[in-house]
Amino acid sequence: MDRITIKGTSDGLIVYLGAGAWSRLMEELEAHLSQKASFFKGGRVALHVGPRRLTTPQLESVGELLIRHNVSLWAIESDSPSTQSAAAELGLEVSLSPRQVTDWTARILPQGNSLVIQRTLRSGQVINHPGHVVIIGDVNPGAEIRAGGSVVVWGRLRGMVHAGLGEEGIKAVVCALQFSPTQLRISSLIARSPAEDDSRDNLPEMASVQNNQIVAEAWQK
Amino acid sequence: MAATVITITSGKGGVGKTTTTANLSVALAAQGKKVVAIDADIGLRNLDVVLGLENRIVYDLVDVVEGVCRLRQAMIKDKRVNELYLIPAAQSRDKTAVTPQDMIELTDQLRDEFDFILIDSPAGIEQGFKNAIAPADRVLIVTTPEMSAVRDADRIIGLIESEEKGPGDLIINRLRIDMVRRGDMLGTDDVIDVLAINLIGIVPDDEAIIVSTNRGRPVTLENHSQAGQAFKNIARRVMGENVPFIKLEEDDTFFKRLSRKLGIRN
């Protein structure tokens, strides 16, 4: 059986890598790329690697291999948390997120370089990304997100978020399905004056900058 | 026989790792399992004290790793239950005397002969924690119902996930229902709400623990303490039995009561 399967989708090509030694798989991938050069050319590829644990240098070298054949790598799908974090480090999407989430996210976030993370961020975990950050999961107390653009949390936001560190600045927004960050900053502004009223605690909210201060309001999807 | 290696860890110190390791070891042995308990808290050994085996220590974990003695010579048999052995930590060395690889090799030598190998982890996220976690097949995370302990547990769970040792199972120790009812302590639901991992036991705050620790007789050896019963239930859950939790009444969650909002002016 072939250890490499390739599928075309509206999102680009998906390459499934099966079991076997990594170096052999890379040789086989290289062979596919040269044999079907016209098929691949100029396209973008999402790599499915199953439970395989891959390091940042390994992902870098597969990215380089693809680039040599005029193909760009944009996402890694893996069940392995260490592969996911290696991919996230390289700014690759770590998952082909559920269609609905992508659609909603696309409405909030302008085009650009977003990092999608499909797990809960736990205390002590820090995400630094120059573009937008999308979390499909919770952001726990003690976790930290620093984003050049906006931050969307498809879960509970209870950690610290600093959005708009990049060019987007005060145009950045922060939204979450449950909104109670420990600290929230957009560009150089800090959200202040915790309201006593917590009646909206369990409702989706979006924070944005209005008249030079951070305002949170109901997030209507 | 292929042993299951279970590491008991927490992040924060003083939340009950050693108490849990001692009591689960005794409870599993009382169920007829062959058990080794390893104290990986080098420099701060105290599993031996809690188990009441301190006066029988000749060799320790570091002696085994350095080849000063054979593994068997460092294993102290607990005579109160059938097959329970302790490998004590060294008192006068530091955590760098042992490596994660040493721990893997040592437990591999024991796997064929035992059902369970329990490892008592030191606090923190440094080398001692890495040593304790390296050979683990399963991890039990102990926390008390306090914000700072839960925060540290969350941190540890993140590290365990990145080591691909699964998220682990949670033990909530020193719960006081009266305080939870008054709104002065996090409840079980509040803790699970943050950590979102499987709960394997709730141990009440119980004076019997302190008395038993002083006497070197783990509470699971007695029949009447609440904490002892809780540890026996955890042991049975570890063995795969489905033991129901005693459902404790809790109303609003602590976060609802306490949470403060950011970002709204006027």
Ligand SMILES: Nc1ncnc2c1ncn2[C@@H]1O[C@H](COP(=O)(O)OP(=O)(O)O)[C@@H](O)[C@H]1O
């Ligand atoms: N359920 C409990 N009820 C009362 N006291 C407890 C309980 N669990 C632990 N303790 C006490 O808390 C202290 C710290 O426990 P220990 O097991 O040594 O923690 P760790 O190993 O995590 O540092 C000890 O004095 C112990 O007797």
Ligand SMILES: [Mg+2]
């Ligand atoms: Mg201890």
